[in-house]
Structure formats: structure tokens, C-alpha cells
Amino acid sequence: MLRSISRQDVSRQLSFNVASRYSISHRNQRPSLLYTRLYSTPTTDPRLSPSEKPSLPPNTPPRSQPKLDLRPGPVKTKSLGNSPRATAKLPDVPVKAPSSVPKLNLNAAKHEAQRDIEEAEKHGILPPPPPGANWFRATLHKAIELAKFYFRGVKLIFSRRKQIAAIRARIREGGPPLTRAEFRFIQTQKDDVNKVIPFIIIALLLEEVIPLIAIYAPFMLPSTCVLPSQRARIEAKKAEKALASSVNSKAVFHAIKSQAHLAPLSLETIKGVEGAPTAICSLLGLSTLGVDALRIRRVKKHLEFVAEDDALLLQDGASLKDRDLDDTLAERGLLLSKATTTASKHALLQQWLDAVRDKSPEEALSARLSLILSRQ
Structure with missing residues (x-):
């Protein structure tokens, strides 16, 4: 049978707990309270009402250092070995390769336009x-x-x-x-x-x-x-471009010639060799901009123009002047050296006309391509 606990018992228990938690020190006649950590289990009687249950002081949380809200936060740097002057590693940035297109020299162009x-x-x-x-x-x-x-x-x-x-x-x-x-x-x-x-x-x-x-x-x-000086410079640049193509595209022209042993030369043959459309356009003084399909189209239109020009040359039979003769041979991709005489130029043009005389359009096209490549 449970013993009943009176209110006086509860008061005595509380007094004992408080006295146990705080002990009085009489050192040097100066009383002081020393805090003593005591763990005790409070009385939990189910018959006590909520108002009669003892209320214990809460445990004091341990002291901690105050938090510092740093805004923005400090930057953490990593140590890079024993270097006394370590620096942060920069992110990898892709570097663009230098363009192959030459930069425009506006100052030189200005003086050239003035001339x-x-x-x-x-x-x-x-x-x-x-x-x-x-x-x-x-x-x-x-x-x-x-x-x-x-x-x-x-x-x-x-x-x-x-x-x-x-x-x-x-x-x-x-x-x-x-x-x-x-x-x-x-x-x-x-x-x-x-x-x-x-x-x-x-x-x-x-x-x-x-x-x-x-x-x-x-x-x-x-x-x-x-202007006349501009026209002369344009023609000189075309000749320089054709000469550069003849020198730098030897392997391409050799690959085209090797195809001639299998089948007659045609535009499809040029299309099948890598770099051939660009080389042929440069050799004929045509623009090389765009894709190979556009370059082949320019070569086709140019050879159609040359075919009609050949027919009219055979029809008229007139002797050309030296300037017109140079332009006519350049349109056909027949490069000339400075030492070439006028008689040699006429003979070269006559050889071209004899090779395409009385031939079908397909045979004449193949003959023209063969004559162009034979000079390279």
C-alpha cells in the first residue's frame, strides 16, 4: 500500500535539493555560493496534481562563443606548396587560334587609295x-x-x-x-x-x-x-593568286591527273578530289569563297564562257594584241613567264583551239581540263 505524501514532505524534499545544489563556503569569513552540479531524479508521483509537482530550475546550457555573421564570408585560399608568394589558380579559358586571314592595314590601304x-x-x-x-x-x-x-x-x-x-x-x-x-x-x-x-x-x-x-x-x-591603277592591281593579284595555286597545289593537280587514267576528266572528277575545286578556282582567277558546290558552279560557268569564246575565236580568226592575248591565256589558266614571247603566246593559244576544235561539249570540256593541268 502506497504511503501518502503530504505537502510538508514535498517542502522538505525541495529544501534538501536546494541545499544540496548550493553549498556555503566560510573561507576567510566571507560566505559565497559555490555552484555544484548535481543530478537528481525528481519525484514523480502520479497522485500529485500538476500544481503540486516540484518545479526544478532548468539546466544551464554550456557557454559558447558568440557567432559572428560575416558578410561576405572570408575567401579561403589553398596553399600551393612552399612558395612564399602563392597565387590562386585561374580558371582555364579557351584560347582562340590566330586567324589565317591577314589583318587589314588601313593605313597602307589609305596611302594606296591616295596613289x-x-x-x-x-x-x-x-x-x-x-x-x-x-x-x-x-x-x-x-x-x-x-x-x-x-x-x-x-x-x-x-x-x-x-x-x-x-x-x-x-x-x-x-x-x-x-x-x-x-x-x-x-x-x-x-x-x-x-x-x-x-x-x-x-x-x-x-x-x-x-x-x-x-x-x-x-x-x-x-x-x-x-580606276586604271586599280584595274592593273586587280589583274596583278589574280596572276599572283594563280601562280601561288600552281606552286602550292602540286599534290592536288597530281591527284586529278591520276584520275584521268581511269576516265575522261570532268567536273565530277574535280569534285571527287579534296581541295581540287579551290585550286582550280584560284588557277582560273575565280573567287574561292563558299563551299565546294559553289566553286564547282563557278568553274562550270567559266568554262562555258571559255567554250563560247573559243568558238568565236575560231570564227573570227583575228590576231589579238599582246594585252588581249595575255588576258585570253589567263582566262584559260595557262600561266606564262615574263620571258615568254608574243609568238610563243600565239602558238599556245592556237594549240588550245586545235585541241577543242570539232569536238562535242563533253569531249571539249575534258580536253580543256587536260590542257589546264598539263601546264601545272
Whole structure:
């Protein structure tokens, strides 16, 4: 039988617990309370009401150092060996390879464009500035005269349509057949018509850029808007490009020639050899921009033009001047040295014409490709 616990028993128990937790020290006649950690199990009698249950002071949590909220947090650096001046490792950044396209030297291009204008002024194509003009008046005069030159060139493209219409009307009516000069005149007009609209837009927005286009992108200029020194530089660059292709693409040309033992040369043969479309375009003075399909298309159109030109050369039988003879051989990819005589040039052109005479278009195409590669 459980013994009943009175309220006095509870009070005595509490007093005993408190006295046990705190002991009085009488050292040097100065009383002090010393905290003593005591673990005791409180009385848990189920018959006591909640108000009668003893309330013990809660355990004091151990003291801890206050937290410091650092914003932003300190940067942790890793030790890199015993180096006294260790630095953090930088992230790996991909480095772009240098571009193979040469950088534009605008200063040199500016001086070259200035020389083109001076040469045109010496030959009377552009009137020079008035004597005694200062820098501003001279620059303004050159800009105005260049604008007039480009305007007259664009106007000439549109006015030539009447001449071409008259030539075609004469042929339709059964008049004299088309001559080689007229054929080349019509082809030049077609190229200029395709270039005139972009050229007009550039001339209206950025006229001062046109001399730079003549240096770095001459294929954008119509033939009527090119100064004589610019035309000479364009032809020289074409010849240099063809010579570089002949020297640097020996392996490509050898691979094309090896295919000729299996089947006649054709555009499909060129397409099947890696690098051949680019090499052939450079050799013929054509643009190499774009993919191989575009390069093959340019080669095809150019050889079609050469085929018609060959037929007209055989028809007219006229002797060409030295300048025209050089251009004709360059269009056919027949490179010449400076020591080549005029008689040798005529003999080379005659050999070309004899090789394609009285042949079908496929046989003539194969013969032309064979003659081009035989000179490489």
C-alpha cells in the first residue's frame, strides 16, 4: 500500500535539493555560493496534481562563443606548396587560334587609295584640285570628283542596254553574226548589272569605303567604276593568286591527273578530289569563297564562257594584241613567264583551239581540263 505524501514532505524534499545544489563556503569569513552540479531524479508521483509537482530550475546550457555573421564570408585560399608568394589558380579559358586571314592595314590601304587618285589625276581621268587649295578644299574636291566618276560609271551601265538591244535585234533580223568583241561586251554588261545595285547602296552610304573595296574586294566593283591603277592591281593579284595555286597545289593537280587514267576528266572528277575545286578556282582567277558546290558552279560557268569564246575565236580568226592575248591565256589558266614571247603566246593559244576544235561539249570540256593541268 502506497504511503501518502503530504505537502510538508514535498517542502522538505525541495529544501534538501536546494541545499544540496548550493553549498556555503566560510573561507576567510566571507560566505559565497559555490555552484555544484548535481543530478537528481525528481519525484514523480502520479497522485500529485500538476500544481503540486516540484518545479526544478532548468539546466544551464554550456557557454559558447558568440557567432559572428560575416558578410561576405572570408575567401579561403589553398596553399600551393612552399612558395612564399602563392597565387590562386585561374580558371582555364579557351584560347582562340590566330586567324589565317591577314589583318587589314588601313593605313597602307589609305596611302594606296591616295596613289590611285593621283594616278587618275595625272592621266586626266579625274581633274586635279585647283592650285593653291588648302587641305580641306583639296579633300572636298577629290570627294566630289570621285562621286562624279562613280555616277558616270553607273549611268554608263544603264545606257549600254540600248547598244546590246541593237546587237540582238540585228542578229534576230539575220544580219552579221555575233562577233567576239560583242560577245565579251554583253558578258561584261551582265556582270556589271549584277554588281550595280550593291555598289549604289555602298556609294550612297559609305562613299569613302569604295577605294578600300577596290583593294580588298575588287569583285564587288562594276567595270565602269574602276580606276586604271586599280584595274592593273586587280589583274596583278589574280596572276599572283594563280601562280601561288600552281606552286602550292602540286599534290592536288597530281591527284586529278591520276584520275584521268581511269576516265575522261570532268567536273565530277574535280569534285571527287579534296581541295581540287579551290585550286582550280584560284588557277582560273575565280573567287574561292563558299563551299565546294559553289566553286564547282563557278568553274562550270567559266568554262562555258571559255567554250563560247573559243568558238568565236575560231570564227573570227583575228590576231589579238599582246594585252588581249595575255588576258585570253589567263582566262584559260595557262600561266606564262615574263620571258615568254608574243609568238610563243600565239602558238599556245592556237594549240588550245586545235585541241577543242570539232569536238562535242563533253569531249571539249575534258580536253580543256587536260590542257589546264598539263601546264601545272
